[in-house]
Amino acid sequence: MASVQLEPHTGSGRSQAVARKVLPAGCVIVSSPALATALLPQEKGKRCDTCYRILPLHRCTGCAAYWYCSTDCQTTQWQLHHKRICKRFAQYTSSVAFQALASHEKMDALLLSHLVAQFTDANDDRLTHVTCLLPGPAEISLPPLACSPRISDSLVKDLYSRFGNNNFVIHSHLSGVGHGVFPLASRLFNHSCLPNAAAKYRLSASNMPIMEVVALRDISPGEEICLPYLDPALLQTRQQIFRLTYGFECHCLSCLFVERVGRIPEPPPDERDRKDLARRLKQFMEATPHDGLTLSNDPASFPSDLLAIFHESFITYAAETFRNASHDGPYSTAFDWGESLGHLYRLIYPPNYPQIGMHLLELAKTYWNSIVAQHLDSGGEENEVKQHCRSHLKHAKENLQILGAEGDDDGPLIEIQTLETLLQDA
Numbered sequence: 001m002a003s004v005q006l007e008p009h010t011g012s013g014r015s016q017a018v019a020r021k022v023l024p025a026g027c028v029i030v031s032s033p034a035l036a037t038a039l040l041p042q043e044k045g046k047r048c049d050t051c052y053r054i055l056p057l058h059r060c061t062g063c064a065a066y067w068y069c070s071t072d073c074q075t076t077q078w079q080l081h082h083k084r085i086c087k088r089f090a091q092y093t094s095s096v097a098f099q100a101l102a103s104h105e106k107m108d109a110l111l112l113s114h115l116v117a118q119f120t121d122a123n124d125d126r127l128t129h130v131t132c133l134l135p136g137p138a139e140i141s142l143p144p145l146a147c148s149p150r151i152s153d154s155l156v157k158d159l160y161s162r163f164g165n166n167n168f169v170i171h172s173h174l175s176g177v178g179h180g181v182f183p184l185a186s187r188l189f190n191h192s193c194l195p196n197a198a199a200k201y202r203l204s205a206s207n208m209p210i211m212e213v214v215a216l217r218d219i220s221p222g223e224e225i226c227l228p229y230l231d232p233a234l235l236q237t238r239q240q241i242f243r244l245t246y247g248f249e250c251h252c253l254s255c256l257f258v259e260r261v262g263r264i265p266e267p268p269p270d271e272r273d274r275k276d277l278a279r280r281l282k283q284f285m286e287a288t289p290h291d292g293l294t295l296s297n298d299p300a301s302f303p304s305d306l307l308a309i310f311h312e313s314f315i316t317y318a319a320e321t322f323r324n325a326s327h328d329g330p331y332s333t334a335f336d337w338g339e340s341l342g343h344l345y346r347l348i349y350p351p352n353y354p355q356i357g358m359h360l361l362e363l364a365k366t367y368w369n370s371i372v373a374q375h376l377d378s379g380g381e382e383n384e385v386k387q388h389c390r391s392h393l394k395h396a397k398e399n400l401q402i403l404g405a406e407g408d409d410d411g412p413l414i415e416i417q418t419l420e421t422l423l424q425d426a
């Protein structure tokens with residue numbers, strides 16, 4: 001690996017991935033192939049079970065439960081694991097033991113089945129790449145499998161004990177489509193709530209999705225490279241999830257900020273008071289230059305009467321109110337809450353975090369929707385709306401170009417291009 005090296009992490013038993021040279025924003029730091037993947041149930045029949053692309057599909061005639069875009073993809077998966085699963089699949093998924101599982105456990109059971117079906121040799125290097133990962137904190141019991149393993153039960157259990165704190169959600173345009181085992185990325189990257197890198201997935205013919213880890217900003221030699229294990233906007237609950245699922249406590253600067261705040265105050269229940277909170281957030285953002293790393297500062301430098309904006313219920317309220325109004329209005333509500341959510345994201349997430357870009361694109365589309373829907377004819381108002389649309393689109397593009405093309409072929413960068421053209425002609 002020319003870009004990173006594994007070093008012992010000071011003060012803990014784990015390792016850390018450290019940059020060996022300057023890694024400029026947007027560069028692919030590491031490509032990590034999948035060892036096994038499983039599509040989410042809602043994606044079944046919509047995407048190819050091997051390459052995850054959305055194409056015309058044909059069904060496996062044996063089990064009628066796996067879909068492929070080509071003979072190549074079908075052959076690849078048949079050789080990997082499907083030949084051992086196909087015949088028993090219907091019986092397996094209708095079994096009492098499988099049906100009794102919660103939906104996330106069903107995903108794990110399928111992924112584990114896809115993984116173990118591949119192996120006969122316990123000493124296969126690819127298995128060692130999984131068993132050398134850190135196990136999760138909780139005692140686990142094995143889920144039922146779709147085939148009888150040809151490796152020992154203790155090895156299967158050993159593999160499964162790595163699932164909860166190492167596997168990844170495979171996503172396209174930030175929307176989850178499957179789960180995957182990516183041993184190289186798991187071995188390398190620790191978590192930070194202010195990460196300097198993010199994972200994206202490349203989909204190509206006859207291959208399982210490949211994870212690429214991209215630098216979100218310029219990374220200096222010697223700096224640790226971290227990924228977000230979960231959405232950093234879960235400011236109140238994330239520490240508990242780290243403890244229960246991953247067995248660690250996060251000490252990043254953002255978590256230090258939250259710890260110093262103590263208890264994030266509840267936002268006011270009344271809609272008018274919430275609007276007022278959002279208005280004060282806007283004033284604060286207009287008056288205070290911020291670099292997207294606000295949560296790495298001392299909370300004493302942050303207005304205490306604004307802290308309720310970090311309450312998860314306020315973030316959810318802002319997101320839902322924006323979403324509900326962004327297509328058909330009322331547009332003034334969508335603009336107000338869309339802008340507030342943009343401010344919140346800039347405060348919580350590190351620079352160039354893709355959620356910021358995706359939100360700015362949604363906001364730009366909302367301004368455009370309002371132009372189209374309202375046929376604004378008072379020249380001044382329309383110009384102002386167009387200006388907002390252009391400005392958000394520009395910032396969305398700057399942000400999302402860092403992560404670059406990922407997932408399905410269409411997507412935010414294409415949407416930006418289309419909207420740019422429409423705006424030019426408007």
Ligand SMILES: C[S@@+](CC[C@H](N)C(=O)[O-])C[C@H]1O[C@@H](n2cnc3c(N)ncnc32)[C@H](O)[C@@H]1O
Nearest residue numbers: 014015134165166186187188189190191246248
């Ligand atoms: C995907 S693995 C990371 C692999 C790790 N670099 C190694 O040495 O193999 C996840 C595990 O790394 C540890 N870890 C990751 N990020 C951490 C952090 N910010 N603080 C403490 N432990 C962390 C936890 O034990 C977690 O369960």
